[in-house]
Amino acid sequence: MGSRLRKKSESIRQEIINGYFASIEDGEKKAKDPAERPIIIGFFHPYCNAGGGGERVLWTAVSATQREHPNAICAIYTGDVDVTKDEIMEKVLQRFEIELETSRVVVVFLNKRILVDPSRWPRFTLLGQALGSIPLVYEAISKLVPDVFVDTMGYAFTYPVVSMLLDIPVGAYVHYPMISTDMFDQLSLVRQFPKYVYWRFFALAYAFAGMFADIVMANGTWTYNHIRRVWWLNNLARVIADRSKKLDFMILYPPCATKELQAFPVDTVRQPIVLSIAQFRPEKRHELMLEQFARYVERVGGETEATLVLIGSVRDSRDKKHVYDLRILARELGVTDRVEFILEATWDEIKRYLGTASVGVNAMWNEHFGIGVVEYMAAGLIPVVHNSGGPKLDIAVEVDGKPTGFHFVTEKEKNERKAADDGEEREEMSKMLYRALSLSADEAVKYRQRAQKAADRFSVENFESKWLERLRLLLMLEQYRHMDRISRGFIS
Template structure:
């Protein structure tokens, strides 16, 4: 009799455990809401005071003194996506989970463009950014957004809540089991965020799917959204462990032996866990078709079981295409002003593979022989120059720049390689205006905003033969190429040589095709898509 009783008890515990767990989550969530209620009231009062002060200041100043701010402020009566009057004014709090919002990269451009689109469509909403950038004030960050991305926001309804636990999502915190460590660390970071303020809508724009899972555990009524730049783990990563795989990356072929088998099992288990936390997210956006295919593969099966079918939407990141067209001429006249510059705009991170590009550039200058037996050369004219433009986030990035300088010296091209660190937007525009070739060296780049900027500026792109640059951006237009794809240093060198040796007419024709291609990625297109997806979140929130 004892054994059947034990078995029945175990069976009942399995049946009721999920129910008990959900109850525990709701109780904790209720308590957190209660604790942060006063902070929410304080925030709304601060918004009201800042709006009053901002309006007063605006009335005193000449309208022409701040035209960009006026563009945003003019939308504050409530505007629908088709330009008509919004049917209903929604005045909730939208939380943007972006702990590294001051980094200045492509992911941050998406964040600020998303906030701008949200402000235009729902001017009564308050946009809260959860960040760990304690070294920058609100005014400093908004000023950087303006100078780096030329994005103007309405200051009174943008606020920052500062997290104290960002170290738990740093890769350096977890020398082993990094993927799992960072993902579990994001739970701590998300709990820190909710302790500061529970929003009405919670949007992750950095790829912390586990944080969204915690949201649903604590606050089931809070709609969640993920804008996925790059899956935490991908099917390409899983296949790269196989010794017979042609995949690249630091873990390529690492699945051999006992240790490799353990790593492979660990990654597959993590992939299942990643799919589980992603299955309950209300709105899923990805930045490219490459990312979307991976997310559908990892999250899709469980999402279908939950009745969420075919709801992973591709929302291309906003790129400064319109501004490029205004600021940068692409014509026979402008060709006379372009130098033989190879421009690589990318943060100085390991995965950007700057060393590969420097090696390929050195091969070009030394007129080495490519893998297919073609003699490389710089063509006629002045000696080409490689320009590396990128932001330096921390001491690790600074060390990386130093090491790249040493590499250029070792390859005897130090005088032909220029480093431009933490460039302002006007500086970036100037290089785009003067360069001839745009370079991307990252394997499986999720999208490649920099590549779109190359195209919009009329540069001939030489990009990695993978990811978004291959599938979405550097594609044929009107049956003709807009750039070149490469994988190895030899292939990059050959592509550089081809681009430099094109005739004047062929060069201009390719530049114009590239600019035509870039029109698919305008800020206007992003705003329309973003508002469409966010409207689904607002509708869900209003239902509760």
């Protein structure tokens, strides 16, 4: 079956490779080393045009790959069929200021993305998305067989399909696990037994799928800890099977424009702006931000000029409806004149706010990482973040034994004692906003200096260096399996 897929894809592959040769000079063409044959690296990212942190990871990896490996052709598998390749490249440039060599970028449009859309599966959502990713990836490799497959969105159930059919190396960049061990703590074994069995079955299937990833990269400590526990079969395979499972999982922090943002001065007076940079999705909990900001305004009365600025991208009509509902909520809370919504902002617009705002907020529970929080801190904003996930474990951490920001919990979490127990007394967001915005000028400067220092390790340079290390290993595996297929008489 894999051989049939290769034959089916042979003409389009040859067309792409011919285009590669046409783009280089004749002198380079004649001197080309056979070992440096064109390599098609497939990046599976069905929402590549979304403009969020996950997309920054994708396009930074593509950019670094192009610079390090002139023979690499990057194929992007996406379901964004309503835009053209040129429009995608233009958005990458505007949103992330990443300029790509477009002649070595191939966009493969997929028509079955609806199969991984949560709305397609109102019941058994996890299982539906997992199973839906299988025909979606089959559509992808039917249209173009890559030499290396890299999933940058976490669709683990694609790995067995690609690995077994094509026998090519599989790299996984995991933003967050589809199911995590702490999800089981939320269930009552007696009252929710069917759901418990369903989740346990899914966790076992997820572990099996993860076993087929040759290189696993987690975006932060929270994801790393969970994925190691959930993908226990991968660890077992590393010991008993010679399928290149010799490498342990690693943490690869997402790339953030820290150097550029750290140029903003922190010793100047900032405007009383509370800034949120997050895609307009329900899990980002913009409702909570609005409610807590309204409580803060109510608490200080007319003594503050603070405003809340919500910047984010929207993926589809559901996200647009979500923004509409948020606007209505702001009006109901009486803070419409203090809240600003900015959709699909350019990077220049975002930088303008990062250079002038005082506080950056992130309300998501168990945010797997939080690139927006890094951007806040690199620009000198004081972070107010939920006491969980990446913002707690990796980003808004102490520097030289002193805090860089404030962590909050919801009143419900406090009452139910579900907040993370870290030995600190945490309050709700409105109170933490009050503390952050009430700091003296000297205290605020010290917080900002520590925040900028903490953001150093999330630079683009650090990401690219570690990404290229892992990519080199994937390319070594590709060379080995390529030669192995030739020796066995299969189409290379």
